[in-house]
Amino acid sequence: MKTTDDIARKLAALSSMEEEYLPGGARVISRGGTPEPLQAILREIDETVLQRKLTFKAANDASVAMVIAGRRMQGVADLSADLDGGAVSDLKMRALTKDDAFLLEAFSDLMRRFAEGAEDLSVTSEPAERLGSAAEAGLSVSSLTEIWAVDMWAPPPSRIGRFLKASRPRLDAFVQTSGEEEVGKIGETTRLTELDALLKDRAKSYGAALQTLRPDAPEVRLSIAGAAAGGSGYVALAEDGDDRAALAFRPDALSDILSAWGKAAG
Numbered sequence: 014m015k016t017t018d019d020i021a022r023k024l025a026a027l028s029s030m031e032e033e034y035l036p037g038g039a040r041v042i043s044r045g046g047t048p049e050p051l052q053a054i055l056r057e058i059d060e061t062v063l064q065r066k067l068t069f070k071a072a073n074d075a076s077v078a079m080v081i082a083g084r085r086m087q088g089v090a091d092l093s094a095d096l097d098g099g100a101v102s103d104l105k106m107r108a109l110t111k112d113d114a115f116l117l118e119a120f121s122d123l124m125r126r127f128a129e130g131a132e133d134l135s136v137t138s139e140p141a142e143r144l145g146s147a148a149e150a151g152l153s154v155s156s157l158t159e160i161w162a163v164d165m166w167a168p169p170p171s172r173i174g175r176f177l178k179a180s181r182p183r184l185d186a187f188v189q190t191s192g193e194e195e196v197g198k199i200g201e202t203t204r205l206t207e208l209d210a211l212l213k214d215r216a217k218s219y220g221a222a223l224q225t226l227r228p229d230a231p232e233v234r235l236s237i238a239g240a241a242a243g244g245s246g247y248v249a250l251a252e253d254g255d256d257r258a259a260l261a262f263r264p265d266a267l268s269d270i271l272s273a274w275g276k277a278a279g
Contacts, residue, residue: 066141108145176277
């Protein structure tokens with residue numbers, strides 16, 4: 014049963030929604046990772062009462078089709094070839110229940126892999142036949158939320174957060190802050206010390222100098238601050254208002270870092 018807070022959040026989301034459609038009629042439900050792909054999928058399931066097949070497709074053409082009814086996911090109807098294979102193949106056209114640990118694990122693995130590459134996500138809806146018997150009601154949204162460890166209504170990550178998530182495989186280390194609070198960090202101690210210094214001692218003076226040299230410099234920016242200690246790569250400063258991150262990466266990662274920033278900064 015929905016709480017008053019659930020209903021309020023849903024009404025707020027619907028009132029702010031500007032729907033976007035792709036050629037062919039697919040509706041965009043996540044753009045640039047916002048909302049998170051699994052959040053977007055959960056919201057679509059939560060909105061589906063009649064028996065339907067929802068086909069979720071990512072920009073990389075990976076797709077997963079699910080049979081939904083009564084705000085419950087009955088099972089996987091189909092999936093793209095790049096996601097198929099192994100235990101995942103056993104999911105197709107099988108009714109899912111909380112009691113089948115093997116299929117649930119395969120389903121969770123499938124959705125994690127699908128979400129990782131789904132920067133942009135669309136959905137199409139069409140009539141569908143029921144999967145399983147009447148006694149096999151499927152998985153509720155609350156069950157899926159627990160299985161995927163996803164809060165359906167959690168606020169979207171910041172630009173800096175999206176950037177770090179997208180570029181994480183190419184980073185040697187990073188320190189992320191919001192205002193005076195440290196949000197997260199990953200890397201070796203010596204490298205983190207260097208990045209902490211960049212954030213605490215140089216960020217304000219660097220920003221002031223940049224504004225003097227370039228008064229038109231945007232507030233949302235990624236600046237290469239110099240060579241990393243030992244000359245093993247670069248250190249950079251990402252800024253978006255009070256949100257900042259100092260990061261270290263190897264020279265061959267530069268183009269990927271710039272691409273990830275361009276997508277996150279929009």
